[in-house]
Amino acid sequence: MASSHGAPPVFKNKIVAWIDYRLPIFSYMEKEYNTFPTPRNFNYFWNFGAIATVMLVLMIATGIVLATNYTPNVDMAFDSVERIMRDVPSGWLIRNLHMVGASFFFIAVYIHIFRGIYYGSYKSPRELLWILGVVILLLMMATAFMGYVLPWGQMSFWGATVITNLFSAIPVVGQSIVTWLWGGFAVDNPTLNRFFALHYLLPFIIVAVVALHVVALHQHGSNNPLGIDPKGPQDTVPFHPYYTMKDGFGITVFMIIYAGFVFFAPDYLGDADNYIPANPLVTPTHIVPEWYFLPFYAILRAIPDKLGGVLAMFGAIAVLFVLPWLDTSRVRSATFRPIYQWFVFVLVIDFVVLGACGAKPPEGFWVPLSQVATAYYFFHFLVLLPVLGKIERPLPMPASIADSVLIKKAV
Amino acid sequence: MRKFFATGAIALAAAVTTSLAFGPAAIAADEPKLPELHWHFEGPFGTYDRAAAQRGYQVYKEVCSACHSMSLLAYRNLMEIGLTENQVKGLIADIQLPDIGDDGAAIERPARLSDHFRKPFANALAAAAANGGKAPPDLSVMIKARDGGPDYVYGLLTGYVDYDALSPDAKAKLNKELDIDPSTFAFGKDDNFNKYFPGHRIAMPPPLSDGKVTYVDGTKATLDQEARDVVEFLAFAADPHLEDRNRVGIRVILFLLVLAGFVYAVKRQIWANKH
Numbered sequence: 001m002a003s004s005h006g007a008p009p010v011f012k013n014k015i016v017a018w019i020d021y022r023l024p025i026f027s028y029m030e031k032e033y034n035t036f037p038t039p040r041n042f043n044y045f046w047n048f049g050a051i052a053t054v055m056l057v058l059m060i061a062t063g064i065v066l067a068t069n070y071t072p073n074v075d076m077a078f079d080s081v082e083r084i085m086r087d088v089p090s091g092w093l094i095r096n097l098h099m100v101g102a103s104f105f106f107i108a109v110y111i112h113i114f115r116g117i118y119y120g121s122y123k124s125p126r127e128l129l130w131i132l133g134v135v136i137l138l139l140m141m142a143t144a145f146m147g148y149v150l151p152w153g154q155m156s157f158w159g160a161t162v163i164t165n166l167f168s169a170i171p172v173v174g175q176s177i178v179t180w181l182w183g184g185f186a187v188d189n190p191t192l193n194r195f196f197a198l199h200y201l202l203p204f205i206i207v208a209v210v211a212l213h214v215v216a217l218h219q220h221g222s223n224n225p226l227g228i229d230p231k232g233p234q235d236t237v238p239f240h241p242y243y244t245m246k247d248g249f250g251i252t253v254f255m256i257i258y259a260g261f262v263f264f265a266p267d268y269l270g271d272a273d274n275y276i277p278a279n280p281l282v283t284p285t286h287i288v289p290e291w292y293f294l295p296f297y298a299i300l301r302a303i304p305d306k307l308g309g310v311l312a313m314f315g316a317i318a319v320l321f322v323l324p325w326l327d328t329s330r331v332r333s334a335t336f337r338p339i340y341q342w343f344v345f346v347l348v349i350d351f352v353v354l355g356a357c358g359a360k361p362p363e364g365f366w367v368p369l370s371q372v373a374t375a376y377y378f379f380h381f382l383v384l385l386p387v388l389g390k391i392e393r394p395l396p397m398p399a400s401i402a403d404s405v406l407i408k409k410a411v
Numbered sequence: 412m413r414k415f416f417a418t419g420a421i422a423l424a425a426a427v428t429t430s431l432a433f434g435p436a437a438i439a440a441d442e443p444k445l446p447e448l449h450w451h452f453e454g455p456f457g458t459y460d461r462a463a464a465q466r467g468y469q470v471y472k473e474v475c476s477a478c479h480s481m482s483l484l485a486y487r488n489l490m491e492i493g494l495t496e497n498q499v500k501g502l503i504a505d506i507q508l509p510d511i512g513d514d515g516a517a518i519e520r521p522a523r524l525s526d527h528f529r530k531p532f533a534n535a536l537a538a539a540a541a542n543g544g545k546a547p548p549d550l551s552v553m554i555k556a557r558d559g560g561p562d563y564v565y566g567l568l569t570g571y572v573d574y575d576a577l578s579p580d581a582k583a584k585l586n587k588e589l590d591i592d593p594s595t596f597a598f599g600k601d602d603n604f605n606k607y608f609p610g611h612r613i614a615m616p617p618p619l620s621d622g623k624v625t626y627v628d629g630t631k632a633t634l635d636q637e638a639r640d641v642v643e644f645l646a647f648a649a650d651p652h653l654e655d656r657n658r659v660g661i662r663v664i665l666f667l668l669v670l671a672g673f674v675y676a677v678k679r680q681i682w683a684n685k686h
Binding site for chain 1: 455482483488548549551552555556557558560609649651652655656657659660661663664667668670671674675677678681682685
């Protein structure tokens with residue numbers, strides 16, 4: 001689709017033309033972000049890719065500034081973060097933007113993933129696009145986990161201890177792997193140093209994978225709420241100004257909510273225990289990860305066996321890699337799948353229930369609830385999706401995107 | 412289809428709300444209900460009550476600082492709660508700090524504005540040894556470091572009960588209220604009973620009481636007043652840029668709201684013939 005439109009652009013500015021003749025960055029931008037034909041029927045769920053990109057850039061920008069003021073040493077890390085909060089000019093702002101930004105990056109990405117699941121954006125020919133997205137999610141999780149360790153509070157330390165210890169569940173070599181990850185025999189200064197190094201490195205790898213994600217996206221163009229391919233120019237609009245402006249509006253609204261937390265409740269999404277300096281001799285009553293990991297934490301704890309729990313937790317992400325082949329329905333959008341559309345919402349509720357289970361201590365009815373919710377999570381992907389695609393009768397679909405848009409306008 | 416967007420929006424809103432609700436609140440669910448006070452620094456327009464924070468520093472200085480450090484605070488920070496440079500210099504005139512002299516020998520010298528608060532003990536081991544084996548925690552970010560924040564610290568300071576002196580009836584009532592099982596509750600003679608401290612057994616004896624300090628501004632020093640004042644000061648200590656944050660935040664949000672209005676108007680204009 002990207003190749004379906006006009007001759008290469010002619011640049012009036014001589015310098016631009018000179019550069020573009022040798023290095024076609026201007027042609028590229030023109031083709032991929034200006035004239036790029038985009039389905040005309042996006043709803044606001046399609047904002048979240050752009051929003052996530054903005055958050056990624058914002059996290060890197062604030063993170064670089066923080067890194068210039070942070071000290072990755074077990075005796076100084078906590079105080080150096082407090083120094084940023086107290087004495088570095090506008091340090092409180094940069095740090096709050098970064099700390100709350102991690103949560104809002106995940107909010108944007110989770111909604112983006114929900115969009116993909118609801119509208120079947122992972123289906124042919126966009127399987128690799130989707131898989132690259134899951135790779136980004138995994139990299140984000142690793143980055144966020146290591147970033148949370150850096151302030152060296154109680155949850156930093158004990159979160160790092162619990163999560164790195166998961167690898168000890170691997171038979172035979174597990175304990176050696178954990179020692180290797182720690183750089184010693186406990187979570188200590190070498191661990192903090194390498195986590196800082198990797199926390200700085202991984203975001204740039206995320207940028208690279210995002211670039212591939214965008215290349216894959218532009219190969220066949222975006223999916224859309226109807227899940228049918230554009231059939232001609234009447235079904236699309238140029239990316240600019242139509243979607244630059246619509247994304248601009250979505251980003252601004254997202255920023256309002258984000259700013260609300262940054263300025264008025266910066267610690268709301270965090271854990272009070274992380275303002276207690278790390279103490280290897282005192283274990284917090286409840287060790288909980290950041291909210292965006294809670295559903296996966298619940299899956300980990302739902303399985304009574306350690307190795308089983310670890311496998312289930314990683315399996316919960318792994319299953320997303322093969323989602324394009326688990327869903328056997330040829331219809332992309334849930335709009336035309338009368339049964340599936342309900343099960344998407346059940347899955348969302350299941351995910352939220354898992355999150356609640358992850359936040360609670362594993363006792364009482366939370367244990368069986370997390371087990372049922374975990375079972376349902378895998379049931380959805382491994383049983384429901386393959387079967388549903390075979391037995392569900394999709395609703396009749398409009399002939400084209402333009403038809404659908406114009407009919408709606410007539411009504 | 413519209414209906415499903417609505418359902419989707421509701422499901423997502425529910426998802427977000429639930430995760431917010433279950434996040435920070437989750438841990439505190441089993442604890443007794445904290446007193447809910449109105450604090451001057453609450454809300455988007457909140458500021459620190461300068462007079463209360465200054466009185467709170469006096470409480471910290473005269474009572475808490477005997478055991479608790481506040482190592483992240485410097486004396487110059489006191490100028491941020493409404494004291495002038497000369498007033499702060501007066502306040503710290505009698506404070507001596509350990510240092511190393513030009514000849515390398517250990518000395519004591521008068522505190523300067525740039526110095527961090529004097530620590531009551533030379534190191535953590537000394538602090539632990541003098542306090543029954545456990546060092547009293549640093550108070551610099553205490554308000555942020557406990558669920559419930561200012562309400563919790565106020566509750567702790569005012570929540571002491573002379574447990575052993577209670578009549579059997581009163582004790583039974585308190586046990587019931589706080590969900591304490593008397594058969595397993597090992598209340599020792601070195602323990603102090605606190606309604607809000609997790610487990611209700613706290614090593615720290617009641618630090619504040621009526622008339623514990625004599626306020627320089629003439630305010631009557633009741634237990635309630637002392638606790639409120641020291642919490643105001645500790646809140647400032649934990650979050651010294653709260654007022655900047657609120658001021659900038661309101662401007663940023665107003666700016667973004669106006670920007671959103673303009674962007675939406677332009678977007679409508681551009682899309683006018685495409686819907």
